[in-house]
Amino acid sequence: xxxxxxxxxxxxxxxxxxxxxxxxxxxxxxxxxxxxxxxxxxxxxxxxxxxxxxxxxxxxxxxxxxxxxxxxxxxxxxxxxxxxxxxxxxxxxxxxxxxxxxxxxxxxxxxxxxxxxxxxxxxxxxxxxxxxxxxxxxxxxxxxxxxxxxxxxxxxxxxxxxxxxxxxxxxxxxxxxxxxxxxxxxxxxxxxxxxxxxxxxxxxxxxxxxxxxxxxxxxxxxxxxxxxxxxxxxxxxxxxxxxxxxxxxxxxxxxxxxxxxxxxxxxxxxxxxxxxxxxxxxxxxxxxxxxxxxxxxxxxxxxxxxxxxxxxxxxxxxxxxxxxxxxxxxxxxxxxxxxxxxxxxxxxxxxxxxxxxxxxxxxxxxxxxxxxxxxxxxxxxxxxxxxxxxxxxxxxxxxxxxxxxxxxxxxxxxxxxxxxxxxxxxxxxxxxxxxxxxxxxxxxxxxx
Amino acid sequence: xxxxxxxxxxxxxxxxxxxxxxxxxxxxxxxxxxxxxxxxxxxxxxxxxxxxxxxxxxxxxxxxxxxxxxxxxxxxxxxxxxxxxxxxxxxxxxxxxxxxxxxxxxxxxxxxxxxxxxxxxxxxxxxxxxxxxxxxxxxxxxxxxxxxxxxxxxxxxxxxxxxxxxxxxxxxxxxxxxxxxxxxxxxxxxxxxxxxxxxxxxxxxxxxxxxxxxxxxxxxxxxxxxxxxxxxxxxxxxxxxxxxxxxxxxxxxxxxxxxxxxxxxxxxxxxxxxxxxxxxxxxxxxxxxxxxxxxxxxxxxxxxxxxxxxxxxxxxxxxxxxxxxxxxxxxxxxxxxxxxxxxxxxxxxxxxxxxxxxxxxxx
Numbered sequence: 001x002x003x004x005x006x007x008x009x010x011x012x013x014x015x016x017x018x019x020x021x022x023x024x025x026x027x028x029x030x031x032x033x034x035x036x037x038x039x040x041x042x043x044x045x046x047x048x049x050x051x052x053x054x055x056x057x058x059x060x061x062x063x064x065x066x067x068x069x070x071x072x073x074x075x076x077x078x079x080x081x082x083x084x085x086x087x088x089x090x091x092x093x094x095x096x097x098x099x100x101x102x103x104x105x106x107x108x109x110x111x112x113x114x115x116x117x118x119x120x121x122x123x124x125x126x127x128x129x130x131x132x133x134x135x136x137x138x139x140x141x142x143x144x145x146x147x148x149x150x151x152x153x154x155x156x157x158x159x160x161x162x163x164x165x166x167x168x169x170x171x172x173x174x175x176x177x178x179x180x181x182x183x184x185x186x187x188x189x190x191x192x193x194x195x196x197x198x199x200x201x202x203x204x205x206x207x208x209x210x211x212x213x214x215x216x217x218x219x220x221x222x223x224x225x226x227x228x229x230x231x232x233x234x235x236x237x238x239x240x241x242x243x244x245x246x247x248x249x250x251x252x253x254x255x256x257x258x259x260x261x262x263x264x265x266x267x268x269x270x271x272x273x274x275x276x277x278x279x280x281x282x283x284x285x286x287x288x289x290x291x292x293x294x295x296x297x298x299x300x301x302x303x304x305x306x307x308x309x310x311x312x313x314x315x316x317x318x319x320x321x322x323x324x325x326x327x328x329x330x331x332x333x334x335x336x337x338x339x340x341x342x343x344x345x346x347x348x349x350x351x352x353x354x355x356x357x358x359x360x361x362x363x364x365x366x367x368x369x370x371x372x373x374x375x376x377x378x379x380x381x382x383x384x385x386x387x388x389x390x391x392x393x394x395x396x397x398x399x400x401x402x403x404x405x406x407x408x409x410x411x412x413x414x415x416x417x418x419x420x421x422x423x424x425x426x427x428x429x430x431x432x433x434x435x436x437x438x439x440x441x442x443x444x445x446x447x448x
Numbered sequence: 449x450x451x452x453x454x455x456x457x458x459x460x461x462x463x464x465x466x467x468x469x470x471x472x473x474x475x476x477x478x479x480x481x482x483x484x485x486x487x488x489x490x491x492x493x494x495x496x497x498x499x500x501x502x503x504x505x506x507x508x509x510x511x512x513x514x515x516x517x518x519x520x521x522x523x524x525x526x527x528x529x530x531x532x533x534x535x536x537x538x539x540x541x542x543x544x545x546x547x548x549x550x551x552x553x554x555x556x557x558x559x560x561x562x563x564x565x566x567x568x569x570x571x572x573x574x575x576x577x578x579x580x581x582x583x584x585x586x587x588x589x590x591x592x593x594x595x596x597x598x599x600x601x602x603x604x605x606x607x608x609x610x611x612x613x614x615x616x617x618x619x620x621x622x623x624x625x626x627x628x629x630x631x632x633x634x635x636x637x638x639x640x641x642x643x644x645x646x647x648x649x650x651x652x653x654x655x656x657x658x659x660x661x662x663x664x665x666x667x668x669x670x671x672x673x674x675x676x677x678x679x680x681x682x683x684x685x686x687x688x689x690x691x692x693x694x695x696x697x698x699x700x701x702x703x704x705x706x707x708x709x710x711x712x713x714x715x716x717x718x719x720x721x722x723x724x725x726x727x728x729x730x731x732x733x734x735x736x737x738x739x740x741x742x743x744x745x746x747x748x749x750x751x752x753x754x755x756x757x758x759x760x761x762x763x764x765x766x767x768x769x770x771x772x773x774x775x776x777x778x779x780x781x782x783x784x785x786x787x788x789x790x791x792x793x794x795x796x797x798x799x800x801x802x803x804x805x806x807x808x809x810x811x
Contacts, residue, residue: 409615
């Protein structure tokens with residue numbers, strides 16, 4: 001046999017060997033054999049299988065040539081299992097395609113399960129190579145299954161895109177924060193601080209049957225399974241009584257009390273994302289209201305602009321809307337000379353008056369607006385809110401959720417000294433010195 | 449091997465260091481030194497530069513002569529054979545560990561159902577083909593690939609700027625002076641290119657440029673190590689730096705530019721895989737050069753595939769029988785220092801011998 005023929009046979013044999021070897025991985029990862037989860041909801045379930053895990057899929061068969069012109073329905077399957085991995089395993093057997101989490105946009109935990117601790121579930125997800133670190137993490141006040149059933153947007157037809165963009169409002173409202181599982185896990189494994197997740201809630205004005213995109217839901221529980229195309233008949237027991245439309249709570253929902261679920265919103269979508277959930281040692285311990293969240297995002301430099309409404313008759317007889325922008329990153333200094341850390345926060349803002357009840361020309365006497373006075377009032381208002389918020393973190397939550405420990409670490413040379421200082425026990429006795437500087441300009445487009 | 453020009457020569461030690469840095473050492477540095485990782489990186493970079501300078505100085509009296517010929521000059525053919533075998537074993541072992549780590553990562557990410565031995569075989573065959581390319585083909589490929597990998601690493605650093613927590617470098621001295629400087633000096637093994645530098649002079653077109661080639665390659669390797677370590681240490685805490693996947697890959701997964709430009713990890717892994725092929729090609733070629741020098745073989749091509757089979761066997765042995773973490777954390781470090789000490793000792797003694805011989809001749 002010639003040398004060339006030998007070479008040829010060797011190459012053919014090698015190609016066949018590699019085709020055989022890699023085909024198994026290729027087959028399992030082939031797009032045709034994979035069903036992509038876009039959202040995952042984790043609820044509590046009574047019994048041995050203590051988790052009720054819901055997977056939301058996009059029905060890709062409904063995608064039309066017209067692109068996103070029509071609303072795409074979602075498919076929802078629920079499994080009762082002891083862990084997320086076992087739920088995936090059971091559902092793999094049920095749906096006949098391999099579940100893949102690489103396009104999972106949000107992970108929702110019900111408040112009930114979060115109060116018991118979500119360390120194990122988050123670790124499980126982070127150890128799954130398919131889960132992206134940019135997946136948003138939500139703690140839902142109420143049932144997580146119901147949350148993803150109601151998570152639809154009339155303005156954004158493709159659900160995955162809605163999940164992609166909904167946390168963006170944090171940049172221009174400060175009422176929520178774009179918290180991702182990668183960052184969440186990093187803080188979860190840090191002993192010195194608390195942790196935050198997006199707070200989700202169900203809009204009680206909308207019944208599940210009214211919410212658009214009404215997805216089909218099926219429940220699988222270990223070996224026994226039940227299925228139905230009617231979503232309302234398969235709701236968990238805790239939510240089945242909530243099918244009838246509810247009224248909004250009778251309150252004005254001031255920003256300091258406003259959280260997801262009680263916001264003064266009437267709309268088609270049955271979910272809200274306002275405020276943040278506070279987690280300590282993996283356990284959900286409380287909520288940050290819209291105002292608290294704004295303070296948190298201000299301290300951490302996460303908010304680009306926000307609206308402040310001032311109702312002070314000394315400077316103007318009606319309300320004043322001021323749009324404020326963070327002029328530069330907040331400066332934070334931590335003094336640890338004694339057992340009560342002293343935390344200095346300096347925030348610089350610039351703002352423009354964006355709305356007043358009566359359009360006036362600010363320079364006309366005697367109705368002129370004293371911009372220095374307005375700036376002073378804005379400073380004092382924000383400073384007071386931030387101080388109240390920080391006191392809440394030390395007295396109510398007793399944990400550092402603004403990651404001041406990062407600044408305190410600077411004072412130590414060695415890790416062991418830092419560990420010995422025990423920041424988590426010192427933080428509740430912290431004293432704060434908040435200094436807000438604001439410069440407000442008049443910038444109405446039209447005035448009388 | 450044909451003579452190579454200076455630019456190609458600079459890319460070779462960089463490529464040797466890159467494979468070890470990206471896959472093995474950056475994780476070790478970050479998990480051992482923690483917040484003092486960047487100080488440790490600066491420290492070992494200075495050490496590497498000093499060592500490179502010393503090697504270049506010691507080589508000045510042996511311009512254009514191969515390291516093994518210097519060994520023969522010092523202690524005869526037996527010493528040449530023993531040193532050659534030691535270096536051969538070191539390079540094969542290093543290549544096997546890097547290959548083992550690459551394959552393990554690939555299995556986790558892309559080929560969960562494929563036995564790692566097949567993936568090892570694929571890489572080993574690529575190394576074999578690289579050895580058989582005419583006109584130093586693999587060297588030219590390395591010369592093109594190294595800048596691409598450098599750009600990728602800088603891109604990962606820049607793309608993650610928004611995810612950095614700059615306070616992660618505090619407490620500045622981490623676990624203490626001992627961990628940062630004394631124990632930390634063992635992290636010098638990340639500069640695998642230094643050992644390659646010993647075998648570089650005889651292959652250079654212009655041996656007089658040996659010092660500048662070596663120094664530039666060490667400086668670039670140091671800069672890359674700094675970028676990689678900074679990316680890891682500014683992004684993650686200990687839990688991530690001690691995982692099974694190399695942390696730079698996890699860092700790439702965080703890069704997103706809006707909702708359109710996402711999932712750059714696949715592109716990075718593709719570049720890295722090609723870079724690893726080049727890395728294996730360099731090591732395999734170097735090993736064949738050593739075999740050629742210590743034996744009477746004139747053409748190494750017939751033994752290139754038997755050698756890559758040895759590389760394959762070595763890798764699957766490490767994968768199957770040894771704890772990879774122990775091998776890379778302990779064995780590779782110790783072996784690097786043995787090799788470095790041996791190389792320096794031979795050069796110093798050869799210089800002394802040459803001086804003595806010169807004096808005798810003068811007398």
